[in-house]
Amino acid sequence: MLQxxxxxxxxxxxxxxxxxxxxxxxxxxxxxxxIGLVYGGGQVGLMGALADSVLEGGGEVIGVIPQALVDKExxxxxxxxxxxxxxxxxxxxxxxxxxxxxxxxxxGYGTLEEFCxxxxxxxxxxxxxxxxxxxxxxxxxxxxxxxxxAVSEGFLHPxxxxxxxxxxxxxxLLDLLSESQVPHLDKWIDRAQV
Numbered sequence: 734m735l736q737x738x739x740x741x742x743x744x745x746x747x748x749x750x751x752x753x754x755x756x757x758x759x760x761x762x763x764x765x766x767x768i769g770l771v772y773g774g775g776q777v778g779l780m781g782a783l784a785d786s787v788l789e790g791g792g793e794v795i796g797v798i799p800q801a802l803v804d805k806e807x808x809x810x811x812x813x814x815x816x817x818x819x820x821x822x823x824x825x826x827x828x829x830x831x832x833x834x835x836x837x838x839x840x841g842y843g844t845l846e847e848f849c850x851x852x853x854x855x856x857x858x859x860x861x862x863x864x865x866x867x868x869x870x871x872x873x874x875x876x877x878x879x880x881x882x883a884v885s886e887g888f889l890h891p892x893x894x895x896x897x898x899x900x901x902x903x904x905x906l907l908d909l910l911s912e913s914q915v916p917h918l919d920k921w922i923d924r925a926q927v
Contacts, residue, residue, distance in 0.1 A: 735911050737769035737795070739832035741847040742779040743840035744807070752839045755869040756783040759838065759903045764790025766907065771831045773824070773847075774798030774816075776809035779838055784809055795831060797824050825850060834910040835864045839872045855915065856893050863913035865898035865906050873899060892916070 746753050756779040763770050770787045773780055774796025787794050788811065795814045802808060803817055818824050825847060837848040852864050866873045877899055883889035898913060900906035 735766075735768050735833045735907075737771050737793075737832050738763065738834045738836055738907075738910065739771040739828045739851075740783060740836045740838060741773070741840060741844045742783060742838035743844055744773075744775050744778040744780055745841070746778045746782065747839055749870075751870050752779060752872075753782050755867060755903065756780075756838055757786040759783060759836070759867065759907075760786025760792075761790055762903055762907055763787050764792035767792070768907070769793035769795065769813075771795045771797065771828050773828075773843075774809055774812070775802070775807050777807055779840065781809060783838070784812060788812070797828050797831070799824055829854065829860060829862075832862065834862050834913075836867060836906065836910065837865070837873075838867050839869055845876075852896055855896050858917065861915040861917065863898060863910045863915055864896055865900065865910050867903055867906055868899050868901045871901070 742756060760783045764787050770784065770792065772784060775781060784794050794812045795816065796809055796812045797816045797818060798808050799820055800817055808815060816827060818827060829851060835851045837844055854860050855864060880889065880894055880897060884891055884894050898909045900909060
């Protein structure tokens with residue numbers, strides 16, 4: 734059972750309302766299901782919309798943010814907890830420790846980097862927590878295609894590709910993350926095993 738989920742998403746809202754709507758819908762669902770949110774601690778963009786919707790529903794929100802971003806006044810001051818850390822590396826490590834699963838909403842480099850890092854940690858066996866993409870209006874379609882190409886070109890084992898769950902509906906994605914049993918994986922799998 735998920736007690737807390739870490740959500741990576743944009744500090745921008747994107748150009749279309751569908752992205753903000755999706756972030757708010759995830760927040761509503763988390764509050765309804767009593768799943769705490771762990772996120773990057775920002776008050777702007779999708780991050781702010783997500784946090785605000787969880788808080789409006791009476792849910793728990795833990796923000797983890799480096800001091801440098803607090804100094805730029807982008808930290809959300811109305812959270813259940815705002816944990817201030819010294820670096821982005823500390824931020825990601827603490828977010829991983831606090832969460833039972835990971836989800837990425839639309840976002841840019843930071844969102845992609847954070848999601849790919851937790852996937853790599855899973856591939857290396859550093860955690861066994863499910864990872865999912867909320868594929869809002871096929872935002873992650875090209876990335877999912879790249880993962881399939883990585884498998885067909887021999888850069889990614891099919892069992893490691895299965896670590897990425899993807900859904901366009903936030904309720905279905907939360908169900909998948911809640912029910913997922915991430916296998917114990919060894920990154921260095923023999924070709925004969927796949």
